[in-house]
Amino acid sequence: MAFHKITYHEQYKFATLHNYGCTFRCSFCxxxxxxxxxxxxxxxxxxxxxxxxxDEIKDVLRELRPEKVYFMGGEPxxxxxxxxxxxxxxxxxxxxTKLGHTNGSMLPLDDLDGANVGFKAWSSDLHEKITGRPxxxxxxxxxxxxxxxxxxxxxxVYIPGLxxxxxxxxxxxxxxxxxxxxxFHIMGYIPVPGEPYRRPDDEEMAAITDLCKQxxxxxxxxxxxxxxxxxxACRDDRFRVKTVAGE
Numbered sequence: 674m675a676f677h678k679i680t681y682h683e684q685y686k687f688a689t690l691h692n693y694g695c696t697f698r699c700s701f702c703x704x705x706x707x708x709x710x711x712x713x714x715x716x717x718x719x720x721x722x723x724x725x726x727x728d729e730i731k732d733v734l735r736e737l738r739p740e741k742v743y744f745m746g747g748e749p750x751x752x753x754x755x756x757x758x759x760x761x762x763x764x765x766x767x768x769x770t771k772l773g774h775t776n777g778s779m780l781p782l783d784d785l786d787g788a789n790v791g792f793k794a795w796s797s798d799l800h801e802k803i804t805g806r807p808x809x810x811x812x813x814x815x816x817x818x819x820x821x822x823x824x825x826x827x828x829x830v831y832i833p834g835l836x837x838x839x840x841x842x843x844x845x846x847x848x849x850x851x852x853x854x855x856x857f858h859i860m861g862y863i864p865v866p867g868e869p870y871r872r873p874d875d876e877e878m879a880a881i882t883d884l885c886k887q888x889x890x891x892x893x894x895x896x897x898x899x900x901x902x903x904x905x906a907c908r909d910d911r912f913r914v915k916t917v918a919g920e
Contacts (some may be wrong), residue, residue: 675752677721678919679733687741688734689773689914690758693721695748696778697804699793701832704747705865725919727754731761733918738766743773750779759784771824778806780814780823787824789858790815794836795843803835812847819851828858831881832870836862838884845888857889861896 675692682689695702725733734742742762749755749772762768763784771787780788792811794800800808819825827848830836841859848855859881861873873881878896885892 675724675747675749676730676754676758676919677724679725679730679917680914681737681739681917682914685741686739687743688737688739688917689743689745690730690749691745691919692747692749692752693724694751695746695776696751697748697776697793697806699803701803701830701835701862701865701868701870703830703863703865721920723919727757729918730754730758734762734766737917739768741769741771742766743771744775745773746775748776748778749773750775750782756783774828776804776806777811777814777818781818781821785823787826788818789826789828792827792829792844795840795847799836799840816851819855826856826858828860830860830862831873831878832862833873833877835870838881841881841884845885849888853888853890855889856891856893857885859885859892859894861894863897863899 675694676690677693678691680689680691681687742758744752744755752758759770759782762770769786770784772785772789774789774791776793777788777790780790790811793803794808797808800806800811815825815827827844829841829844831841845857848857859878861878862870864870864872873896875896878894882892882894
């Protein structure tokens with residue numbers, strides 16, 4: 674089991690299943706900004722006291738009847754029950770299904786309509802250093818999912834001194850060769866305690882944004898402070914959700 678919480682947005686009619694754990698070991702993961710991070714690979718939160726059973730999840734979703742069912746992490750594809758819940762959401766609820774964010778290591782999946790994939794680097798050595806996994810798997814999975822018609826978006830964290838313009842260029846060229854219409858989001862690095870990297874300044878963010886716009890048509894950027902990252906609902910009403918099951 675991996676899903677430990679379900680949240681719901683009444684206005685926008687989406688339910689989100691939250692899981693624990695990840696297949697990557699990124700030391701700068703922003704989930705570590707939350708209390709209790711212990712630095713172990715795949716663990717950015719304290720372990721939940723309990724997980725929701727598949728039956729519990731289905732019962733909650735049946736009552737809510739959401740128009741959309743999202744899955745968030747950690748990495749939502751670590752949940753072995755994910756395929757069953759996806760099938761339930763599509764066949765019984767007739768809902769749109771999406772991985773709100775994923776590292777792409779398990780794409781594509783049956784009954785999954787869309788995914789927002791976080792790319793970490795373009796260089797093979799740097800990708801493996803950051804994640805512990807080969808780059809080819811992620812990029813190959815993204816292309817396969819795109820060819821199958823999945824609604825895909827992509828993002829990458831801009832980290833001065835680690836993930837810089839050359840890493841973005843490689844990823845951008847890959848994406849633009851698939852379609853210049855793929856939405857792309859640049860996330861300015863939010864310093865994680867114990868990591869040596871710094872937050873980019875405004876000029877650096879503007880420069881990397883201009884670079885991305887040379888390749889893709891739909892580019893957005895966020896440059897959050899630590900406080901803003903920990904209170905996203907203050908900036909975006911899509912995060913004003915209520916917990917309907919679990920912790």
